[in-house]
Amino acid sequence: MVTIYDVAKLAGVSAATVSRVVNGRSSVDAGLAARVQQAMAELDYRPNAVARNLRRQKTSIWAVIISDIGNPFFTSLVRGVEDVGQAAGYSVVLCNSDEDPAKEARYVAAALAEQMAGVIISSTGKAANLSRLVDAGTPVVAIDREVRAAAVDTVLVDNAHGADLATSHLAEQGYRRIACITGPRRLPTAQRRLQGYRAALTAYRLEPDDNLVRYGDYREEGGYQAMASILDSGAAPDAVFAANNLMTVGALECLVDRGITVPAQMGVVGFDDIPWAHLVRPSLSTVVQPTYELGRTAALLLVERIAEPTRPLSTVTLRTELKIRDSSAPREQRFR
Amino acid sequence: MVTIYDVAKLAGVSAATVSRVVNGRSSVDAGLAARVQQAMAELDYRPNAVARNLRRQKTSIWAVIISDIGNPFFTSLVRGVEDVGQAAGYSVVLCNSDEDPAKEARYVAAALAEQMAGVIISSTGKAANLSRLVDAGTPVVAIDREVRAAAVDTVLVDNAHGADLATSHLAEQGYRRIACITGPRRLPTAQRRLQGYRAALTAYRLEPDDNLVRYGDYREEGGYQAMASILDSGAAPDAVFAANNLMTVGALECLVDRGITVPAQMGVVGFDDIPWAHLVRPSLSTVVQPTYELGRTAALLLVERIAEPTRPLSTVTLRTELKIRDSSAPREQRFR
């Protein structure tokens, strides 16, 4: 490995001068600087980031800890983070916790041990993981999922409102027995989306029925199971609102398997878009989240938090939007 | 930050002893070890990985550099890498090059500077990036895409064979004017898949026609454009083989927009599965790659390479499999 001393020796200066040239922090005589530059080029010198990190007590890497790499929700979110991060001089690496608090804890520990410059995290819900970062002084931004017990900047979408939109839309289309498949109980997004669903029922004077509600796991399998369970319960839904994209897919699969046609026999609206939603037949109505913007916003917050660690906490809530496609076609056209 | 010295002072031992307890390398008296453990717990001591990395001259992190985080192909591949990596004591972080050699170079530079323990990379094609890693002694495994000019272990799928399978299948189903949308010219996977397509044409005595071939960008947009271009050229295809999943989706969209029905007017087979392929109507026939296994195999090779840096290079080629669904239904049923 070529070190700063090798460069210094070749250029006939001290290591400190080479360091100054590399970092451009302090003024160095132009002639000397040129000699150093040449020596660096000649030796193909690359500063050792590990040593630099140790000395500076921080790195120039951000960790983005996401809860499910298989969920396309995160891909454009990550792009948003990356674009801002790169522009600000950071490398962005991704860690996949797979909804497993233990795996999340591992990555949090790694981020701490490696002294990452910042962390953006979609938490599995364990506040302790976040607090550990905050206590160590690592700048953190929570994304998609708020963590009440931890004092961190947060970027959310208006989950309740989006769910309300979706459910209201179904109600307006004439559906009367609207089921809801929400996410894991412990996740605030699941709670909020359920709230929004219930608010819409109330607004449209539809009878709430616990037999129409299930808690899934935010994955395809869970959506399938929940849909099957609702159907088997005899609750006789005529529509379903699924609280995330993968569960919507799972629910659809279940409906296909049971020979239930959408939307003729069952209206469907999902929360969060899926790629190729328009290729799926029938095309899926969904609550669309501004995923890229979510990532961007989180990254901007992180930049600000790094620049000013003591600034007051902020929570940014972004708007969702209902995208109406075929799976929630008006019921009255067929049955009234 | 709690350092090893703080722990040492509290436990009344030297820092070296604490280090020994932490790493369990050398024998330490049980009583002392217990005191050290207690002191560590009391202070919530976490070893500084940066300092350790500097001293040891390597980290315990793997970087997986992928070319498109939006492509679901990579998600299960990454899971395969992670499962093996975690088991072997490594943390796995993801870097997204977005098919941009400059971004790839950035991440390679970061992996070098941070002295990553190993790198698994799906290269954009710039051999220089790989060689830089190899020259610096970083263990590297190329995945999905071979890089001829670089001396690295490689894990591939039988691209030509898979493309041959897909094209032959279309031919057997009675399609005669089979188009091909392959990937960027510079990528070996694109070349191999085109080879396989041509081999199948030859085998079935179908006339090759350059008007039926396009080079896309492995993204949705490129698939759309390529499909449109083929249709506009007057080449009159009756089927199309698209050389990756996202381009297949793009091609389908184009067909939908033009009112061309699949498979009645156009048979379609894609390379690499997409999630929810069975929900898309018509359901998509695809060449399925063993993505999880790809990741797993690459990770295992990396482990071996780390253990034995001088072992001879190996290339593992995994089998693909044709999954027949509705988009390639027999042509003769309708037209003969």
Place this chain on the structure above:
DNA sequence: GACCCGTGGTCACCATCTACGACGTCGCCA
């Protein structure tokens, strides 16, 4: 009494950064 082994401390080292001080030059003023 010599040797060995288990145990634990000392110290050099990893590559880089930076506070501090030294040195030289320049300008200003007497």
Place this chain on the structure above:
DNA sequence: TGGCGACGTCGTAGATGGTGACCACGGGTC
């Protein structure tokens, strides 16, 4: 013109946290 202060530039030295080679010590064994 000489002296002094200011400033720019550069080197020295210590610091960053942890590791491991080496050494010292003490007790046991032959």
